[in-house]
Amino acid sequence: MMILQEQYMLPCLNKKLFGFECMGCGMQRSLSFLYHGEFIAAFKMYPAIYTLIPLALIIVISFFYKFKHVNKLINGLAIASVLIIIISFIVKKII
Structure with a gap:
């Protein structure tokens, strides 16, 4: 289920253009982890x-x-x- 959701997440424009993560990278995945009840993984992500x-x-x-x-x-x-x-x-x- 998690893999299907990741297909629809917005890519980080900063990472695509400049090659490094911005300060907001991981927020969407963290919300997805929270939605699935994985609270520690959400914290580690963002x-x-x-x-x-x-x-x-x-x-x-x-x-x-x-x-x-x-x-x-x-x-x-x-x-x-x-x-x-x-x-x-x-x-x-x-x-």
Whole structure:
């Protein structure tokens, strides 16, 4: 089942043009792993997935329901996501 889904994933334009992965490489495969219940594989593929999903959900929910401290929550998750993306990108380049 996983192989069939990978046929429909968008290729990384950065990798095709320049030959190296971008900071977003692995996100689609990570979502696919999550969909199939492979949580550790999803984390190994793209660690920021566990902060990006709650961030996206909170942003969407905040359009419909206003609640206290939503901006602090969004800012905190956004900062955490960016830090995780940068650190995991550097680690991938080193290893």
